[in-house]
Amino acid sequence: MKTTDLAAVLEQLRQRNPLILSLTNTVVQPITANMLLAVGAAPVMLNDAEETEQLLRTCANGLLINVGTLSRPQAEQMRRAVDAAHAARIPWVLDPVAVGLLSFRTEFCRELLALHPTLIRGNASEIMALAGEAAGGRGTDTTEESAAAVHAALQLARQFGSTVLVTGAVDYVTDGARVAALGNGHPLMTRVTGVGCAMGALAAACVAAAPDAFTGAAACAALIGIAGERAAARCPRPGSFAAALLDELDAITPADMVHHTRFAG
Amino acid sequence: MKTTDLAAVLEQLRQRNPLILSLTNTVVQPITANMLLAVGAAPVMLNDAEETEQLLRTCANGLLINVGTLSRPQAEQMRRAVDAAHAARIPWVLDPVAVGLLSFRTEFCRELLALHPTLIRGNASEIMALAGEAAGGRGTDTTEESAAAVHAALQLARQFGSTVLVTGAVDYVTDGARVAALGNGHPLMTRVTGVGCAMGALAAACVAAAPDAFTGAAACAALIGIAGERAAARCPRPGSFAAALLDELDAITPADMVHHTRFAG
Amino acid sequence: MKTTDLAAVLEQLRQRNPLILSLTNTVVQPITANMLLAVGAAPVMLNDAEETEQLLRTCANGLLINVGTLSRPQAEQMRRAVDAAHAARIPWVLDPVAVGLLSFRTEFCRELLALHPTLIRGNASEIMALAGEAAGGRGTDTTEESAAAVHAALQLARQFGSTVLVTGAVDYVTDGARVAALGNGHPLMTRVTGVGCAMGALAAACVAAAPDAFTGAAACAALIGIAGERAAARCPRPGSFAAALLDELDAITPADMVHHTRFAG
DSSP states (O other): OOOOHHHHHHHHHHHOOOOEEOOGGGGGGHHHHHHHHHOOOOEEOOOOHHHHHHHHHOOOEEEEEEOOTOOOHHHHHHHHHHHHHTTTTTEEEOOOOTTTSSSHHHHHHHHHHHTTEEEEEEEEEHHHTTTTSSSBTTTTTTTTOOOHHHHHHHHHHHHHEEEEEEEEEEEEOOOOEEEEEEEOOOGGSSSSHHHHHHHHHHHHHHHHSSSHHHHHHHHHOOOOOOOHHHHHHHSSSSSHHHHHHHHHHHHHOOOHHHOOOBBBO | OHHHHHHHHHHHHHHHOOOOEEEEEEHHHHHHHHHHHHHHHHEEOOOOOOHHHHHHHHHHOEEEEEEOOOHHHHHHHHHHHHHHHHHTOOOOEEEOTTTSHHHHHHHHHHHHHOOOSSSEEEEHHHHHHHHSOOOOOBBTBBBSSSGGHHHHHHHHHHHOOEEEEEEESSEEEEEEOOEEEEEOOOOGGGGTTTTTHHHHHHHHHHHHSSSSHHHHHHHHHHHHHHHHHHHHHHHOOOHHHHHHHHHHHHOOOOOHHHHOOOOOO | OHHHHHHHHHHHHHHHHOEEEOOOOOOGHHHHHHHHHHHEEEEOOOOHHHHHHHHHHHHHEEEEEEOOOOOOOHHHHHHHHHHHHHTTOEEEEEEEEETSHHHHHHHHHHHHTTTTOOOOEEHHHHHHHHTTTTTTOOOOOOOOGGGGHHHHHHHHHHHHHHHEEEEEEEEEEEEEEOEEEEOOGGGGGGGSSHHHHHHHHHHHHHHHHEEEEHHHHHHHHHHHHHHHHHHHHHHOSSSHHHHHHHHHHHHHHHHHHHHHOOOOO
């Protein structure tokens, strides 16, 4: 993988302005929509299952399923969304927030896993729990380094035909054959609610603009990581950092991605 | 219409501190409440239909209905809210987000339209779709210039006795007899989620403080447009712009509205 | 009470990183999570009652119940949460938003009151309404000075065995025996939606880190008040103030609390 491949994803994303439907938790809806807008995508969120199906049949380019504040009616909306995304050949991302910790979402994520997500995004605890390797973290916190989850990510990728993005100090992407490790980012990104969850939505946008999910997921990790580093350099506290992160996602260019993407490991 | 009439609306709004009940989509609730607070109004949001009716009977001064993340229970809450607003003679604003694109909300907006909203706020695609002229945009995006929707706005105003505010690079207001065109604003306002939706809530506050809905809607367009221009001049990127917009809504004075309102066309 | 006792709460909070489950209104979820993260706690929010019980049985350290956008299903989730918190001996905070104004939540808050909240946080109107002394304010606004509610706070504390935090220009804390008055804070804190509501969540975090609820509540009032003063000194308008408040909650040290806490009255 070359940095020019990742830069091309950003360029395509801004040209195509993909419409990303995020079925996500209520806590992170504003930052999810704002991060999509900042980077050049178009956000939409819905509560009604029929409207969800109709949008996916007509004009959506990507779908995020994030189970952070899952309810029974939302689970049903999500099932119908995944079916509609499959029918319309739209890429979809599963973000299994806190899987392994809480039974309802754990069973639901296993059910969705069997429907072959285009991309799975999670922290190390979540990816390991999803693969049956560990019991999961505490809420959205991970108790593991991302490297510890590479084995689980490979297993998930091979078993379900999904690309997997493990986020952490180093982000790992695998499609079951290749593994890429990206080293951009900053710890402040975990001190603002929703940056991780919004990354799932941005990953859907990047995959919609990329030649394949592996390249799209890697571009997403580089994009947010570089923007996060730049925002933290200017604003070392979380409130102003959150605004600066949006500013940097707006400002970042494909040339920035060519020059500042750091492969790790 | 004179700029002093618009300035008087802001002055009255700050004196009266109207309580605005926003039944709106979950994505934009925080920015809606914060824009109301910044300009000098008082926000309230509710989920329960009985509480909604009780608040409208007792102390609300304006009501916003925004269908962005409409659900079946919320539609029922909204129906009861509109009935209660009529009974209490409280002005109400309909924001028909993405009408024409999705069937459930399109039927629901037509149903509400027949109840004669005090004000309808939408982008060109939404106003044209509501009037039956076009199929609507893509989510919250408009595919039309606002001028293209003036005919539809006049038709809606005349048929339903509503004032109509078409927002875009130029904002048009009509009560079916008069048309005002206002040229303030900045493209960054479309790069922050909820600025357009919050404009519906601010329009409810302005109408509650104005001698009539036409003057109130025009004051709202000028107010947000001028604040947006000033915020963009200081903060040209979307994250810091969002905070600056709230600062400018807090700072703007009636004298600013007299001197900086630009009538267009 | 000494300022070193309050400083020790902040120190403990940062060491223990308590996990706070906030069942709160949808408007303030992002700022609630961000204020918890800024100060050093870990936020989690859930919609499903079974998941709520499971989290409280396994890893939550504190619980907030805020009725701002109460619905019938959420009331049921909250009942089960309070039972689970009692069973697990986890401190819980009741924030009776707009109690006295709307019947559904007023009855529900009375029901929860009988379950002996560890802490009750409200403005003067809410505390007086909860004690049966007055009809309540207008939405989240208080119509009374906080001193007027000290009698009601003492009565609630004695009758229900709860600690009570009355917030306003002066914040009062009582456990029925002692009363502490704290004078930190800034009026801008009422111009940003959710600062008051998030204070309930921070109070849960402080109580989880304190030797008792009285000390925890006082530490919370001092902590937010000092951060608010510092943020307002740098950023006198509400949009930039909101970001600065998070920055100051991140920056504040136990030594700051020792030197800048102001006892009032």
